[in-house]
Amino acid sequence: MSMYSLGNDLYSGQRSFNIIGRRRLWYGIALAFILLSAVLLLVKPINFGIDFRGGSQFTVSGTANMGQQDAIDVVAAQTGDDSVRVSEVGANSIRVQTSELTNEQTQEVRAALADVYDVPVDDVASTFIGPTWGADVSSKAIQSLVIFIGLISLILWAYFRTWTIAVGAIGALLHDLIITAGVYVASGFEVTPATVIGLLTILGYSLYDTVVVFDKVRENTAGFLDQEETTYAEQANLAVNQTLIRSINTSVTGLLPVGAILVIGVLFQGAGTLRDLSLALFVGMLISAVSSIFLAAPLAVTLGERQKDIKEHTERVLSARPAVQDTTITRKKKA
Amino acid sequence: MTATEEATEGSPRPRLLVFALIVIALVASLAASTLTGSESRWSPDLALDLEGGTQIILTPVTDDGSEITPEDISQAIEIIRQRVDASGVAEAEITSQGGSNIVVGLPGTPSEETLDLVRTSAVLRLRAVIDYTGQVLANTGLQPVYEPGVDVTEEQLAQAREQADLNGDGSISAEPTETPDSPSSDAWITEEILYQALTLDCTSESARVQNAYSAADSPVVACDPTTGASYILGPAELDGSHIDQATSGPRVNEMGQTIGGWQVNMEFTGEGGDLFGQVTTRLAGYPYGTAKNLFAIVLDGSIISVASLQAPILGGSASISGSFTAPEAASLANQLSFGSLPLTFEVQSEEQISATLGSEQLVNSLIAGAIGAGLIVLYLLWQYQGLGLLAVTSITMVMGLSYLTISLLSWTMGYRLSLAGVVGLIISIGISADSFIVYFERVRDEIREGRTLRDAVDYGWNRARQTILVSDAVNLVAAIVLYFLAVGGVRGFAFTLGLTTVIDVVVVILFTYPVMKLLVRTKFFGEGHRLSGMSAASLGADPVYAGRGRVRDRGVSKSEAKANAKKARRAAASEDAAQAAARAGTAVDTLDEKSQRKKGRAQTPESHSPGERPMTLAQRKAAERRAGRDEN
Numbered sequence: 001m002s003m004y005s006l007g008n009d010l011y012s013g014q015r016s017f018n019i020i021g022r023r024r025l026w027y028g029i030a031l032a033f034i035l036l037s038a039v040l041l042l043v044k045p046i047n048f049g050i051d052f053r054g055g056s057q058f059t060v061s062g063t064a065n066m067g068q069q070d071a072i073d074v075v076a077a078q079t080g081d082d083s084v085r086v087s088e089v090g091a092n093s094i095r096v097q098t099s100e101l102t103n104e105q106t107q108e109v110r111a112a113l114a115d116v117y118d119v120p121v122d123d124v125a126s127t128f129i130g131p132t133w134g135a136d137v138s139s140k141a142i143q144s145l146v147i148f149i150g151l152i153s154l155i156l157w158a159y160f161r162t163w164t165i166a167v168g169a170i171g172a173l174l175h176d177l178i179i180t181a182g183v184y185v186a187s188g189f190e191v192t193p194a195t196v197i198g199l200l201t202i203l204g205y206s207l208y209d210t211v212v213v214f215d216k217v218r219e220n221t222a223g224f225l226d227q228e229e230t231t232y233a234e235q236a237n238l239a240v241n242q243t244l245i246r247s248i249n250t251s252v253t254g255l256l257p258v259g260a261i262l263v264i265g266v267l268f269q270g271a272g273t274l275r276d277l278s279l280a281l282f283v284g285m286l287i288s289a290v291s292s293i294f295l296a297a298p299l300a301v302t303l304g305e306r307q308k309d310i311k312e313h314t315e316r317v318l319s320a321r322p323a324v325q326d327t328t329i330t331r332k333k334k335a
Numbered sequence: 336m337t338a339t340e341e342a343t344e345g346s347p348r349p350r351l352l353v354f355a356l357i358v359i360a361l362v363a364s365l366a367a368s369t370l371t372g373s374e375s376r377w378s379p380d381l382a383l384d385l386e387g388g389t390q391i392i393l394t395p396v397t398d399d400g401s402e403i404t405p406e407d408i409s410q411a412i413e414i415i416r417q418r419v420d421a422s423g424v425a426e427a428e429i430t431s432q433g434g435s436n437i438v439v440g441l442p443g444t445p446s447e448e449t450l451d452l453v454r455t456s457a458v459l460r461l462r463a464v465i466d467y468t469g470q471v472l473a474n475t476g477l478q479p480v481y482e483p484g485v486d487v488t489e490e491q492l493a494q495a496r497e498q499a500d501l502n503g504d505g506s507i508s509a510e511p512t513e514t515p516d517s518p519s520s521d522a523w524i525t526e527e528i529l530y531q532a533l534t535l536d537c538t539s540e541s542a543r544v545q546n547a548y549s550a551a552d553s554p555v556v557a558c559d560p561t562t563g564a565s566y567i568l569g570p571a572e573l574d575g576s577h578i579d580q581a582t583s584g585p586r587v588n589e590m591g592q593t594i595g596g597w598q599v600n601m602e603f604t605g606e607g608g609d610l611f612g613q614v615t616t617r618l619a620g621y622p623y624g625t626a627k628n629l630f631a632i633v634l635d636g637s638i639i640s641v642a643s644l645q646a647p648i649l650g651g652s653a654s655i656s657g658s659f660t661a662p663e664a665a666s667l668a669n670q671l672s673f674g675s676l677p678l679t680f681e682v683q684s685e686e687q688i689s690a691t692l693g694s695e696q697l698v699n700s701l702i703a704g705a706i707g708a709g710l711i712v713l714y715l716l717w718q719y720q721g722l723g724l725l726a727v728t729s730i731t732m733v734m735g736l737s738y739l740t741i742s743l744l745s746w747t748m749g750y751r752l753s754l755a756g757v758v759g760l761i762i763s764i765g766i767s768a769d770s771f772i773v774y775f776e777r778v779r780d781e782i783r784e785g786r787t788l789r790d791a792v793d794y795g796w797n798r799a800r801q802t803i804l805v806s807d808a809v810n811l812v813a814a815i816v817l818y819f820l821a822v823g824g825v826r827g828f829a830f831t832l833g834l835t836t837v838i839d840v841v842v843v844i845l846f847t848y849p850v851m852k853l854l855v856r857t858k859f860f861g862e863g864h865r866l867s868g869m870s871a872a873s874l875g876a877d878p879v880y881a882g883r884g885r886v887r888d889r890g891v892s893k894s895e896a897k898a899n900a901k902k903a904r905r906a907a908a909s910e911d912a913a914q915a916a917a918r919a920g921t922a923v924d925t926l927d928e929k930s931q932r933k934k935g936r937a938q939t940p941e942s943h944s945p946g947e948r949p950m951t952l953a954q955r956k957a958a959e960r961r962a963g964r965d966e967n
Contacts, residue, residue: 007776007779008783011779011780011783012783051684059689059692061689061691061692061695062691062695093692093695103447103450107447110687122387122444122689122690122691123689123691123692124687124689125686125687125688125689125692126685126686126687127684127685127686127687128682128684128685128686129683129684129685130681130682130683130684132394132681132683133392133683133684136394136435136436136683144816144817147816148812148813148816151812151816152809152812152813155805155808155809155812159805194755197755197817197828200813200817201762201813201817201828201832203813204809204810204812204813204814204832205810207806207809207813208766208769208806208809208810211802211805211806211809212773212802212806215801215802215805219798242780243776245776246772246773246776249714249718249772249776250765250768250769250772250773252714253711253714253715253764253765253768253769253772254762254765254766254768254769255765256707256710256711256714256765257703257704257707257708257710257711257761257762257764257765258707258762258765259707259710260703260704260706260707260710260761261700261703261704261707261758261761261762263703263706264699264700264702264703264706265699265703268695268699268702272696273384273696273754273755273758274696274699274700274703274754274758277755277758277828278758281762
């Protein structure tokens with residue numbers, strides 16, 4: 001079946017995925033993943049990058065010699081530091097991380113590394129990171145997160161005129177963030193400031209998708225209290241189905257460039273800004289695409305159905321309806 | 336209903352014209368700047384992480400833990416900028432970040448001295464003037480070795496060293512030959528001071544930092560950058576910590592009446608007031624108007640103010656008046672206030688990026704961008720066929736405009752494109768595709784509702800525009816929050832993300848929508864050619880189907896709905912049969928559509944009057960069910 005006719009069937013309701021009706025299942029799955037992520041975050045130590053630990057880092061680019069022991073020897077000889085981390089970066093670069101060095105030591109190590117790896121001194125990049133830098137990044141990130149959520153809640157509330165949708169969107173957003181963080185911890189990738197940037201960027205993406213779905217929910221449920229045929233949940237489910245093709249298409253086009261950066265970053269560069277940023281984005285965007293469908297709208301429905309008028313309306317519609325009509329309804333009655 | 340009014344709105348050409356004007360304006364301004372300037376402006380300047388260089392992130396901290404204000408930060412930046420400029424490093428980039436950090440970007444490989452200049456905190460000192468440098472040199476029969484405005488050569492330095500070596504012992508002594516009786520004593524004019532006086536060219540930029548870090552307890556030769564004159568100053572008698580606060584205001588006389596002009600008011604701390612009282616008592620003893628009657632306020636080795644004294648200033652408050660303008664007075668007050676902060680810079684991170692690594696990263700991210708864009712193009716062409724071309728053109732427009740805007744910002748505001756910025760640009764390819772998808776899916780929805788293509792393009796736009804605007808607003812808020820709060824490389828990323836979001840809105844309104852309106856007038860798109868991406872057949876919306884259970888929503892009586900539903904029910908007695916019929920219906924539709932195509936554009940049998948919206952199928956099905964129940 002082509003995307004066109006599938007899109008058509010979804011739009012008309014001829015085919016409909018019962019997404020809202022099975023919301024308890026999605027909640028269960030989401031909760032399981034959130035708990036898993038939370039446990040992982042608590043149990044497994046996060047692999048913090050040098051920006052969080054503090055220290056000095058050297059990147060030798062364009063070397064033919066990829067031997068790691070050379071770097072360890074050089075640093076030990078220059079500084080007596082034997083807790084050196086050496087890793088390959090891409091096809092022809094070496095990254096060396098040491099404890100904090102003085103300016104003089106940095107100069108010496110740079111020169112020595114250039115010597116042993118046979119590259120010009122200018123091709124040895126050096127970085128010194130103070131021990132509070134990473135903490136600074138984190139606290140700013142948390143600050144950004146709080147301000148962002150506050151602002152966005154206001155905007156969503158003003159636009160949709162209902163707090164349920166704002167809460168649904170923010171709930172889905174937090175879910176995305178926690179699980180992305182969980183995936184990161186589970187994978188053991190280094191957490192760098194670029195990762196934190198990536199996580200923060202997910203905020204915009206996650207909401208973008210959610211807002212489009214909600215916009216359709218709102219449109220489909222406008223004035224629905226005046227009719228007696230369908231319930232709020234059913235209308236919302238139709239909205240989710242009607243925007244499904246769009247959700248898939250926007251997610252794919254969103255993920256394609258990020259995926260390209262990720263692949264190129266990992267293949268040609270190894271650790272670095274490109275990989276860190278795109279990995280967090282890729283995971284986060286994937287999860288937020290799924291959550292905008294399976295979590296955001298169901299959350300809004302669950303919250304919406306608690307409102308008195310909607311609750312009464314749903315009861316009215318359901319009581320007027322004989323038993324064997326819709327799969328959504330039968331399931332609900334069994335439950 | 337506004338949707339109807341807008342749906343019938345006129346020609347798409349004015350929008351396209353505005354769009355064309357924007358593009359022409361951007362291209363023209365860049366062309367003009369390239370032609371008039373020495374360098375090309377067609378590409379943006381690159382940030383250090385792509386170009387190679389040194390980046391230092393500093394956090395100012397106060398010794399006493401007091402709060403650092405944004406004014407302190409901007410003052411600190413100003414001072415670091417002066418030092419870096421004076422050290423001869425061109426194109427340094429000094430910005431505040433996240434409200435508490437200062438990022439100093441120096442291209443290339445700066446010297447250790449330059450780096451030290453950046454890392455060291457500013458020092459404010461009050462020193463007594465011993466004499467005018469020129470006067471001292473004249474008295475000793477010496478001539479400066481430098482030529483004004485030209486860098487001093489090694490040869491000239493050797494010559495000055497020889498001349499300053501008064502006792503001929505081959506070395507230049509910094510020790511006074513006799514014990515000075517006060518900080519104003521001529522005894523402070525040592526061989527070292529003479530050497531400085533012979534070599535310090537106050538007309539050169541580097542003079543400003545030459546003596547920036549002279550010890551507090553030794554004399555110094557310092558320049559007054561505003562006049563280009565230099566003075567020999569005694570050891571420091573007060574420093575910034577002795578100043579409690581400094582403000583500027585209109586000049587007043589002793590009665591508190593304004594007398595025209597501006598002045599700077601200084602309040603000293605208790606200890607500072609006592610010290611200042613002693614110093615001014617001594618200086619006021621020298622004849623008014625002579626060199627020794629002057630005292631100098633030195634920030635970072637540069638004199639920011641030289642003032643003469645008429646009387647001792649006791650009591651801990653003083654005012655400096657002269658021919659200040661209001662901004663000059665305010666600037667001096669700021670410098671004094673800043674100098675009074677016991678401020679030091681903590682190095683948060685210092686990074687030396689090799690140009691090789693930077694260009695490698697740039698190339699890699701451009702490859703990634705090209706691959707990502709290529710994949711999106713393929714995907715859009717597969718999904719939207721003929722219209723995919725419009726999507727691809729729109730994305731090209733967004734990327735092109737972003738590039739031009741960034742080049743323009745690079746020229747006008749010194750914006751530099753960083754690696755994170757490039758990543759932001761690449762990721763935004765996806766965002767601009769999103770807007771098109773949202774719009775086009777809405778157009779398809781309208782076709783499914785049974786509208787003609789031409790109507791669908793307008794109705795779809797009215798719905799999609801709102802969605803695009805609100806979701807782009809969300810993106811923009813995210814970018815703005817990231818930009819203002821975040822640290823590290825986030826800024827460049829947030830900036831390009833925010834910029835492309837705005838450009839995306841412009842392109843979708845002024846380009847995508849009007850072009851879509853033009854396209855739908857063509858035969859290929861307007862008649863729903865099989866490959867146009869607008870084909871009603873592939874969307875499944877066709878006359879028979881649309882006509883079947885079509886009912887009207889709001890304002891339609893239930894009996895009418897029931898009647899319609901009954902009609903539908905006749906075709907299918909049960910729910911299952913109805914679905915089977917719907918499937919069969921699709922097949923029939925296809926056949927039917929072929930015959931329709933011969934006749935021309937597919938028409939819906941029922942045209943909708945303004946303000947009415949067709950019921951969705953789910954509602955219709957429910958209506959059918961109800962009708963069925965009622966009958967059974």
